Amino acid sequence: MSCPEHLRTQAYLDGELDGIAASEAERHIESCADCRRASADAAELSDAIRRQTARYRAPDALRARTAALLDGETAPRAASFRPRGFWAGALSGAGTMAAAAGIALALLLPPSPETLAQSIADDHTDALMGARLIQVASSSHHVVKPWFAGRVAVSPPTPDFPDQGFVLAGGRIDRVAGTKAAVVVYRHGRHAIDLFVWPDGGSTLPGNATRHGYHTIFWKSGDLDFAAVSDTERRELEKFVTLVRSAPE
Amino acid sequence: MDNRRRQFEAQALPHLDAAYNLARWLSRSPADAEDIVQEAMLRAFRAFDGFRGGDIKPWLLAIVRNCWRNASADTRRRGHAPLPEERDAPLLSDEPSPEAAAAQASEGRRLNEVIALLPNEFREVLVLREMEDLSYREIADVTGVPIGTVMSRLARARALLKEKWDRT
Numbered sequence: 001m002s003c004p005e006h007l008r009t010q011a012y013l014d015g016e017l018d019g020i021a022a023s024e025a026e027r028h029i030e031s032c033a034d035c036r037r038a039s040a041d042a043a044e045l046s047d048a049i050r051r052q053t054a055r056y057r058a059p060d061a062l063r064a065r066t067a068a069l070l071d072g073e074t075a076p077r078a079a080s081f082r083p084r085g086f087w088a089g090a091l092s093g094a095g096t097m098a099a100a101a102g103i104a105l106a107l108l109l110p111p112s113p114e115t116l117a118q119s120i121a122d123d124h125t126d127a128l129m130g131a132r133l134i135q136v137a138s139s140s141h142h143v144v145k146p147w148f149a150g151r152v153a154v155s156p157p158t159p160d161f162p163d164q165g166f167v168l169a170g171g172r173i174d175r176v177a178g179t180k181a182a183v184v185v186y187r188h189g190r191h192a193i194d195l196f197v198w199p200d201g202g203s204t205l206p207g208n209a210t211r212h213g214y215h216t217i218f219w220k221s222g223d224l225d226f227a228a229v230s231d232t233e234r235r236e237l238e239k240f241v242t243l244v245r246s247a248p249e
Numbered sequence: 250m251d252n253r254r255r256q257f258e259a260q261a262l263p264h265l266d267a268a269y270n271l272a273r274w275l276s277r278s279p280a281d282a283e284d285i286v287q288e289a290m291l292r293a294f295r296a297f298d299g300f301r302g303g304d305i306k307p308w309l310l311a312i313v314r315n316c317w318r319n320a321s322a323d324t325r326r327r328g329h330a331p332l333p334e335e336r337d338a339p340l341l342s343d344e345p346s347p348e349a350a351a352a353q354a355s356e357g358r359r360l361n362e363v364i365a366l367l368p369n370e371f372r373e374v375l376v377l378r379e380m381e382d383l384s385y386r387e388i389a390d391v392t393g394v395p396i397g398t399v400m401s402r403l404a405r406a407r408a409l410l411k412e413k414w415d416r417t
Contacts, residue, residue: 007400014378014403016385041411048414049379052357053364058269062283066265066290073294074254122382125263126304212263 003034013042015178050114111177113206116218116227119177121211124194124229127174127183133192134170134185144171148182154224156182156197159247165189166240176227177203186240191232193240200225210234217241257297260305261290267306267381268313274376275317277365285320289313307387314373314391363413371406378403 003009005028011017012025029035111119127133136147141158148156152173160168169185174196181198205218205225215237216229228241268289272282289312293300300308364372370392377383377391388403389396 007404010404010407011385011400014385042407045407045411045414046379048356048360049364049375053361053380054357055266055380056270056273056279056282058265058286059279059283062269062286063262063265065283065287066262069287069291070254070258070294073291074251118382212266 003032003038005032005035006038009035009038010042013039015175047112047114050112050118111179111201111203113204115177116203117206117209117211117216119175120196120216120227120229121209121214123174123176123183123196124214124216125212127172127194128192133172135172137170139168139170141168144168144184147171148173152180152182154182154197154199156184156195156224157244157247158184159244161240161243161247164239164243166193166243176225188230188232188236188240191230191236193228193230193232193237195244196225196227196229198225199223219245221245253297254294257294261293261297261309264306264309265290268309270380271310271313271373271376272317274365274380275314275369275373276320281320285313285316288320289316292316304387306381307383307390310377310381310383311391311393360414363410366413367406367409370402371409374399374402375406375410 005025008017008021008025009029009032012022012029017025029039136144138144138147139160141160145155145158148154148171156171158168158171160166165188167187169187169192171185172183174181174183176196176198179198179201181196184195184197186193186195200220200223203225205220205227206216208215208217210216214229214231215234216227217237218225218227219241220226226244228237228244230237230240265286268286269282272285272289273279276282276285289309293309293312296312364375367375373392374388377388383391385396385399385403388399392399394402
C-alpha cells in the first residue's frame with residue numbers, strides 16, 4: 001500500500017493495462033513485496049465479494065410497475081414529451097482523460113470459477129446487446145480460422161454443422177476474466193451460440209451454469225479451455241457441445 | 250407496442266437487476282431502491298432518443314445514481330431519517346449447496362455489513378467495479394469524476410474494506 005506504484009498495480013489487476021504498460025506493471029510486481037501483497041489481498045477481496053455478497057435482484061413487483069410506467073409513457077398523448085438530452089447531464093463533469101484506458105490483460109492468479117462464469121455470461125450478453133457479436137462474418141472455416149491467427153494466442157476449432165442446424169456465423173476476440181479468448185459464433189435458429197476458447201491457465205472451470213436465462217457449458221481439451229454459451233434450450237446446447245467435441249480438428 | 254418502447258425494453262430491461270442492485274447498495278433500503286429505479290427507468294425512457302448506441306449499462310446506471318442523489322437530497326431537506334434495513338430481496342447468485350451456504354452465510358453477512366458501512370463515494374466505486382464489472386472509464390462516466398479519482402477511490406475503498414474486514 002505504501003508503494004508509489006500502487007495505483008498502477010491496481011490498474012493492472014483490474015485488467016485496465018495493455019501492452020507495454022502491462023508488462024511494466026508485471027515486472028514491477030515481481031520485484032515489489034508491497035505490490036505482491038496488495039495483489040494477493042485484492043484478489044482475495046474481489047473473490048470474497050463475488051462469492052459471498054448480495055447482488056440484489058429487482059423484485060417482480062418492480063418489474064411490473066416499471067412496465068406499467070412505460071405503458072403510461074407510451075400512451076399517445078405522452079409520446080411526444082421529450083425533455084432535453086439527459087445523457088449530457090448524466091455525463092457532465094465526467095473526465096475525458098485517459099480515453100485510451102485499455103482492456104484487460106492476463107491476471108497473475110488463475111481466475112476463480114465464479115469469476116470465469118460471470119465473465120463469460122457478461123461477455124455474451126454484452127456482445128448481444130452491442131453491435132460487436134461478430135467481428136469477422138463468414139460461414140467458411142477457411143475464413144474464420146485464419147482470421148484468429150495473430151489476433152489471439154489460440155487457434156480455435158471452427159467446425160460447421162449446417163445439417164444439425166448449427167451454422168458457423170463468424171468470430172470475434174473477447175476477454176475471459178482478463179485473458180484474450182477466441183470466440184466462434186454460431187447461429188442456431190433464432191439464437192446465437194458463442195464458443196469461447198482460451199489457453200488453459202490452470203483454472204478450475206465452473207460447473208455448467210444458467211444465469212439470466214443463458215446456459216453455459218465448460219470443458220477442457222488439450223491445453224485449451226472451452227465454454228459454450230447461449231439462450232437456446234439447454235438440450236440443444238448440449239447437442240452442440242457434443243458435436244464440437246467429437247469434430248475432427 | 251411502438252418500436253421505441255420495444256427497443257428500450259430490449260436494451261434496458263436486461264439491466265434492471267444491475268440498476269436495482271446499485272440503487273439498493275447506494276440507498277441501503279429496499280423501498281427507496283424501488284422508487285429510485287422506477288424514477289430512473291422513466292427518465293431513461295424519456296431520454297432514450299438521446300442515447301446514441303454503445304453500451305447502455307453505464308448510461309442507465311448514471312441515471313440511477315443521479316436519481317439516488319436527488320432522492321437523498323429530498324430526504325435531507327425534509328429532515329427524514331434514513332429507513333432502517335428491511336428484509337432482503339432474493340439474491341441473484343446461484344443456489345449454493347446447504348453446507349456451503351451455511352459456511353458462507355455468516356461470513357457473507359459480515360462482508361455485506363462492512364461494505365454497507367463504507368462512505369458513499371467508496372461504496373459506489375466498489376459496487377460498480379466488483380459487482381457490476383464496469384471498467385474505470387465506465388465508472389468515471391457513471392460517477393462523473395475523472396478516471397484518476399476513480400482509481401484512488403477504488404484503492405481507498407479496498408484498503409478500508411480490508412482493514413474493517415480483518416478487524417471484525
